[in-house]
Amino acid sequence: MTGTRQRRRPSSAELDADERAALVRERRGRRSEEDRRRTRSRRPTQQQPSRRSSRRSRPTRGKELRRRWVALLTVVTVLALGYLLFFSSVLAVKTVAVQGAKTVPVERIRTTAGVPAEQPMLRVDVDGIRDRVAQLSGIATVDVSRSWPSTLEIAVTERTAIAFFDSGPGGDGVHLVDGGGVVFKTVKSRPAGLPELKLPKVSADDPVTRAVTAVLGVIPETMRKQVTTATAKTPASVEFTLSTGKTVRWGDAEDTDRKAKVLAALLTRPGKVYDVSAPELPTVTS
Structure with missing residues (x-):
């Protein structure tokens, strides 16, 4: 027996255990590396939709100009209609039609009604006209209505x-x-x-x-x-x-x-x- 200590060789069972541990560590390392790669690959795809959606939510300059033009045209249209209906002579009273008059003269009814010439139809006071015509002694009932675009109709029922x-x-x-x-x-x-x-x-x-x-x-x-x-x-x-x-x-x-x-x-x-x-x-x- 010599003075140098001889190293003990590991048994086959120990070698198998070490190899298995190394193999497990190697596999874990591969898995963690794959997970990191997957995480990196997912980050850009998750951020891209949010960037696209933010781009979509921001109106372009052309769309903004179109919206402003539409709003302006709407306001102008409303103002034009208001002027046409309430102030223009295009839809003004041009004819006063009297119906139901037999013994009371039609011209007397028109004169009593007092409809201003060329007054816009919507500004005609139909209640006031009805009240004035109803004061005629031979009139029992009066109905005043607008017949577009320019006729005012006065329907009367005479007293019997x-x-x-x-x-x-x-x-x-x-x-x-x-x-x-x-x-x-x-x-x-x-x-x-x-x-x-x-x-x-x-x-x-x-x-x-x-x-x-x-x-x-x-x-x-x-x-x-x-x-x-x-x-x-x-x-x-x-x-x-x-x-x-x-x-x-x-x-x-x-x-x-x-x-x-x-x-x-x-x-x-x-x-x-x-x-x-x-x-x-x-x-x-x-």
């Missing part, structure tokens, strides 16, 4: 006479009255076919007048043609005289149909006064 009253000697003549008790026209002579109102006062504000004209407006036309005079002391005591000289006590304006049927049956009986004010208890007196 349902009775008349004579102001008597020293009065101002014979006056026509409509179904609402409105005195709307004066004529020279008594009109044929209309009953005469025998009332202390004839006015649309008078409840008795309104009651009498309301009854005359709802009774059957064949019966109304036979009425010569109508009178009342209260709104519920309307009565009228027929052309045969018979007197009908009608009462108020309620139960018109029933009263008319009862009266038609009663008139077949002899008598002078026919009371249908209570249609369930009619009476005939001589």
Whole structure:
């Protein structure tokens, strides 16, 4: 045995363990290197979309100029339309058409309407025109509308006479009255076919007048043609005289149909006064 110490050779099992450890370390190194490469390769691709999106979000100078031009043209268009509709004579009133007038002269309606010539259609005061025309005595209703581009239409409904009253000697003549008790026209002579109102006062504000004209407006036309005079002391005591000289006590304006049927049956009986004010208890007196 020599003085030098002999080195122990590793066993085959130890050599295998060392090789395996080295191989594992080598593999880990490769994996970490691959991971670093992948990370580097991903960074540019992740940043590129954000750069592109930022470029896309920034409007170009041409687009910005187009937007400004569009906004300017919009403002100019709105101003031009406003001027055309409210100040220009292009869409101004050139014709005033009147419809429904029969007894009231059309020119009188146009004059009363007072529509300014060449006034823009949208600036026309249709409410004011309606109120002025409605003040005409022969007009019952008025409707004013615009017919583009340049016509103003005035549609009227005239009052219809349902009775008349004579102001008597020293009065101002014979006056026509409509179904609402409105005195709307004066004529020279008594009109044929209309009953005469025998009332202390004839006015649309008078409840008795309104009651009498309301009854005359709802009774059957064949019966109304036979009425010569109508009178009342209260709104519920309307009565009228027929052309045969018979007197009908009608009462108020309620139960018109029933009263008319009862009266038609009663008139077949002899008598002078026919009371249908209570249609369930009619009476005939001589």
